[in-house]
Amino acid sequence: MHTQRQDSGDIKYNESLKKKIEKLKKSRNAVIIVHNYQRDEIQEIADISGDSLALSQAAVRTDADVIVFCGVQFMAESASILNPGKKVLLPVMEAGCPLADMITPEKLRAKKKQYPGAAVVCYVNSSAEVKAASDIACTSSNAIEVVRSLKEKDIIFVPDKNLGRYVQANLPEKNIILWDGFCPTHIRVQEEDIVKAKELHKGAEVIAHPECNPEVLALSDHICSTGGMFAYVKKSPAREFIISTESGMLYKLQKDNPDKKFYLPTPHLVCANMKLITLGWIAHSLEKMVYEIKVDDEVRKKAKVTLDRMLTVTMGKPEK
Ligand code: 13P
Numbered sequence: 001m002h003t004q005r006q007d008s009g010d011i012k013y014n015e016s017l018k019k020k021i022e023k024l025k026k027s028r029n030a031v032i033i034v035h036n037y038q039r040d041e042i043q044e045i046a047d048i049s050g051d052s053l054a055l056s057q058a059a060v061r062t063d064a065d066v067i068v069f070c071g072v073q074f075m076a077e078s079a080s081i082l083n084p085g086k087k088v089l090l091p092v093m094e095a096g097c098p099l100a101d102m103i104t105p106e107k108l109r110a111k112k113k114q115y116p117g118a119a120v121v122c123y124v125n126s127s128a129e130v131k132a133a134s135d136i137a138c139t140s141s142n143a144i145e146v147v148r149s150l151k152e153k154d155i156i157f158v159p160d161k162n163l164g165r166y167v168q169a170n171l172p173e174k175n176i177i178l179w180d181g182f183c184p185t186h187i188r189v190q191e192e193d194i195v196k197a198k199e200l201h202k203g204a205e206v207i208a209h210p211e212c213n214p215e216v217l218a219l220s221d222h223i224c225s226t227g228g229m230f231a232y233v234k235k236s237p238a239r240e241f242i243i244s245t246e247s248g249m250l251y252k253l254q255k256d257n258p259d260k261k262f263y264l265p266t267p268h269l270v271c272a273n274m275k276l277i278t279l280g281w282i283a284h285s286l287e288k289m290v291y292e293i294k295v296d297d298e299v300r301k302k303a304k305v306t307l308d309r310m311l312t313v314t315m316g317k318p319e320k
Pocket of ligand 1: 036050051052053125139140141183209211224225226227
């Protein structure tokens with residue numbers, strides 16, 4: 001049974017961990033970078049929070065010596081690829097991304113042989129080796145822009161098939177060759193969950209991440225990255241929103257918009273990997289300087305070209 005006494009114990013424990021992290025952060029000259037899907041108490045201590053693209057860019061701009069990346073492996077890896085001179089720490093080494101694990105560089109190379117004239121676009125949710133074997137990266141916030149920028153008509157899009165389908169629907173002039181990968185969290189939302197949520201919250205707008213199934217996207221008012229959701233909610237006149245993405249998003253949406261209401265279409269929108277990181281593991285990470293994410297230099301250089309090309313499309317030039 002969960003008691004009030006337990007709650008106040010947890011709060012005291014978290015507060016003491018936050019103080020410890022603050023001290024360690026100063027002594028290490030570290031910055032805490034946090035993805036929008038992290039636990040609420042971790043978002044509270046973030047120096048920088050955002051979506052995958054914003055975090056890659058922030059990682060390049062920081063002048064801290066140490067980056068504590070609160071997200072999953074591929075995100076910390078991207079920070080390390082873009083910042084070879086800095087120490088990038090992932091507080092829990094096992095925080096992986098099942099979607100990123102649905103492709104290997106060997107399988108990608110075999111696909112490239114099947115379509116020799118096609119360009120390869122990899123979603124950032126992929127390993128450094130897969131990035132190194134691709135032509136350009138993209139995130140959910142710039143996938144359409146990235147694919148549109150390419151001269152090739154045939155595009156091998158890896159590894160998320162739902163994001164690939166979404167790009168195809170927006171760019172009929174391209175021929176998108178899909179990979180059979182998916183996010184196990186986003187595909188948990190079913191069409192009927194959205195229908196029921198709309199019945200329950202009449203007038204609420206549905207905002208969905210493009211990793212959701214096409215039937216869910218078809219019922220949505222707006223489709224965007226996690227970062228795009230903040231901008232959309234801010235300018236929308238609606239008072240209530242059904243948010244079809246990982247549950248961590250609700251923390252900042254609610255904080256920034258206290259007069260608006262947010263609902264998940266299903267309580268199952270929880271990414272177990274994102275939730276592995278806790279305040280305790282962040283303190284441990286800064287104390288012991290673990291777990292450092294490093295990429296083999298040859299792979300790193302090729303993967304950096306792939307990420308830099310994306311940043312050039314998005315911003316006119318790669319971040320320095
Ligand atoms: P965003 O780039 O929208 O933050 O998405 C990251 C992600 O991993 C979604 O599952």
